[in-house]
Amino acid sequence: MSSPESVKLTSSEMASLWSEYIGHTHNSCVLQYFIAKAEDIEVIDVSKKTFQIVENLKENTKQILQSENVPIPIGFGSQDVDVNAPRLFSDSFFLKYIKNLSRVMVVSCGLMYTLSTRKDIREHFKNSLSKATTVFDDVSDVLLDKGLYTRPPFIEPPKKSDFVEDKDYLNGINLFGNQRYLNAVEISHLYGNIEANVIGKALAKGFGQTADYKEVREFMQKSADLSDKIINEHTQFLTGSDLSAPMPTETQVFSSSHPPFSDKLMMYQITILSAAGLSDYATSLATSQRNDLKRHYLDLIVDTAKLAKKAESLMVENKWKEQPPQQDKIKY
Structure with a gap:
């Protein structure tokens, strides 16, 4: 054997x-x-x-x-x-x-x-x-x-288990015609995505002020802008259900302009975060039940994919992207 x-x-x-x-x-x-x-x-x-x-x-x-x-x-x-x-x-x-x-x-x-x-x-x-x-x-x-752990929001547990009885539930409407509150599954994904983008925004901000290449600095600004947009939009969903959201800490990034990392490393970091984001948004899309959330996540996937494509192109242009193993073409 x-x-x-x-x-x-x-x-x-x-x-x-x-x-x-x-x-x-x-x-x-x-x-x-x-x-x-x-x-x-x-x-x-x-x-x-x-x-x-x-x-x-x-x-x-x-x-x-x-x-x-x-x-x-x-x-x-x-x-x-x-x-x-x-x-x-x-x-x-x-x-x-x-x-x-x-x-x-x-x-x-x-x-x-x-x-x-x-x-x-x-x-x-x-x-x-x-x-x-x-x-x-x-x-x-x-x-x-240290009291630095940001916990997801607490909600009261339901009185009993139940089934969805009306299609309006998917449209985000309750029995009285008002927008229904987010359910626990939707809350968990919104909160997790905010946390990830707080990290991404801080990194992009720090990388943007220390990068050598102008193109990298400009890309980092676009990346920070997208993270900021995601944080704000996710926060609006949470506050619309009377829930708190994790707050970005602007003092996490200091004013140094001396790069601790190479442009190659910084661009790789953003591609990894973009890939993780795409996976997170796809999962959020699949598990969220309010249609407005589904449309929101579809838009985020498109925006993040465009940013990731720009990152890949920039890395290829500067010969920073390694080629994965692949099958050699068979010669006859």
């Missing part, structure tokens, strides 16, 4: 490992900067723990790629981060960034796990998923201890 390692990687497994490795090199650079610039000891501690986890996972991924004779991606390294650059983000932002990073890792590792066939590769992504949840737990505990 053959061992798992004697069976070649599937295209899905290769793609997952390749993407994971690049992601780890990026996260490593960002966390090095956090460790160098954080002032609070608990923030430094959680940043160091996360960095060590990322480094270990990166090395594990690299070993598998090497054993399968898959070229190691270039990814990111010391040339893409300047730990001596002035402080650009606050400690509270570092914590919220790490929380969002762990959330993205949980989603991506879960998907990579389900796309894997070989037992050893499944075990690899199962371990990655476990480590991602560890990071999420650690940073969540710190945020809670």
Whole structure:
């Protein structure tokens, strides 16, 4: 009976490992900067723990790629981060960034796990998923201890379980002809999307004021504008149901114009956030029941896809985008 390692990687497994490795090199650079610039000891501690986890996972991924004779991606390294650059983000932002990073890792590792066939590769992504949840737990505990954790709104539970009895429910109208309040599922997605875009807006703002290339600075402004639009529109949905929304903290970004990261790394970061956003909005669209919300998410998907396409083009123009493994054309 053959061992798992004697069976070649599937295209899905290769793609997952390749993407994971690049992601780890990026996260490593960002966390090095956090460790160098954080002032609070608990923030430094959680940043160091996360960095060590990322480094270990990166090395594990690299070993598998090497054993399968898959070229190691270039990814990111010391040339893409300047730990001596002035402080650009606050400690509270570092914590919220790490929380969002762990959330993205949980989603991506879960998907990579389900796309894997070989037992050893499944075990690899199962371990990655476990480590991602560890990071999420650690940073969540710190945020809670410091009173920085923004909780989703509380609502009163219904008196009993029931079924939707009228199509007006989907139109967002209640029995008396008024707009019905958001249900718990709709609230959770709106709130989560606001949180993600608060992080995205702060990053785009900081990147925009430190980028070398004019085109990158202009792109970051468009990215920040879109995040701001999403935050405002989502907030209006929540407040329309007498619910509170997480508030952006403008002081999360300082005034430094000295770049801590390369333009290549910053553009990659935005493409990852855009991809996560597209996935989030598609899920929100599928699970929301008010038709006005569905139209809203359809518009967001179009706007985010346009921004992501611009980012990809800009990266290709500057030779910052690595080509994933692909099938060579068969010659007859």
